[in-house]
Amino acid sequence: MNAGLPILRLGDILLSGLMSDLDDKTALAFTDELTTRIADEGIRGVIIDISRLEIVDSFVARVLMQLAGTGRLLGTRMIVAGMRPAVALTLTELGLQLTGVRTALNAEQAMELLGWRRPAEAAEEAPHAS
Amino acid sequence: MLPDERTTPSGEHPVRVEEDLLAARHAVRAAAVAAGFSIVDQTKIVTAASELVRNAYIHGGGGTMTVESVRDAAGRHGLRLRVRDEGPGIADVEQAMTDGFSTGAGLGHGLGGTRRLVDDFDLDTAPGRGTTVTVVRWKP
Numbered sequence: 001m002n003a004g005l006p007i008l009r010l011g012d013i014l015l016s017g018l019m020s021d022l023d024d025k026t027a028l029a030f031t032d033e034l035t036t037r038i039a040d041e042g043i044r045g046v047i048i049d050i051s052r053l054e055i056v057d058s059f060v061a062r063v064l065m066q067l068a069g070t071g072r073l074l075g076t077r078m079i080v081a082g083m084r085p086a087v088a089l090t091l092t093e094l095g096l097q098l099t100g101v102r103t104a105l106n107a108e109q110a111m112e113l114l115g116w117r118r119p120a121e122a123a124e125e126a127p128h129a130s
Numbered sequence: 131m132l133p134d135e136r137t138t139p140s141g142e143h144p145v146r147v148e149e150d151l152l153a154a155r156h157a158v159r160a161a162a163v164a165a166g167f168s169i170v171d172q173t174k175i176v177t178a179a180s181e182l183v184r185n186a187y188i189h190g191g192g193g194t195m196t197v198e199s200v201r202d203a204a205g206r207h208g209l210r211l212r213v214r215d216e217g218p219g220i221a222d223v224e225q226a227m228t229d230g231f232s233t234g235a236g237l238g239h240g241l242g243g244t245r246r247l248v249d250d251f252d253l254d255t256a257p258g259r260g261t262t263v264t265v266v267r268w269k270p
Contacts, residue, residue: 023152054173055176094246094247095246
């Protein structure tokens with residue numbers, strides 16, 4: 001089953017994001033699809049951007065924790081990126097620390113955690129339009 | 131069109147099918163925005179609502195949610211959510227409020243965690259009588 005969420009492949013990394021109105025069926029289909037692709041395509045790292053999620057309740061938290069656990073069993077690093085500050089505060093109060101889930105401030109930092117580096121020198125040498 | 135007196139401004143929302151969970155969340159978000167809650171408070175209220183309606187849907191076999199704007203004697207504004215179901219009820223309330231306890235698909239933080247997201251929390255339940263959870267978040 002396809003969750004209808006875009007999953008981009010960059011080398012051996014999958015980059016995806018959850019939408020604000022994530023329902024249970026979509027969340028489960030997404031887990032299935034991602035797990036299958038990790039195994040089939042030899043994926044080394046997965047980034048899930050959640051900056052669009054206005055809330056993370058215990059259901060979504062469980063989905064993320066299961067994804068991270070499954071990814072780890074498959075030898076993949078999964079990083080949840082871009083959690084909104086209000087969501088982080090709420091999750092803490094709810095008592096859900098997303099145990100076992102690696103997080104990053106945003107997708108770019110998640111890419112860096114997976115070993116991608118911005119070509120800084122290339123950026124410096126780039127011609128500037130005047 | 132004649133006004134329907136049974137419908138309060140915020141209204142009653144069914145919690146019968148999975149799509150209702152999302153609709154309930156949207157209704158609470160809209161009410162929290164209208165009441166002028168901060169982003170953090172909106173997020174806490176909507177998350178609490180999500181936990182409660184999911185409990186009613188999964189454990190209670192469905193029910194209803196009402197959202198009301200309230201004001202206390204001191205003039206404070208708040209938002210009250212009441213989620214009812216006609217399910218089996220909760221036999222051991224103390225256990226249900228404990229973090230880590232769940233008989234369903236959640237993480238077991240449904241009630242204990244939800245209580246921390248609101249200011250007032252009232253649980254009315256008994257075996258065979260269903261469950262009603264009423265919560266209020268007051269504006270600071």
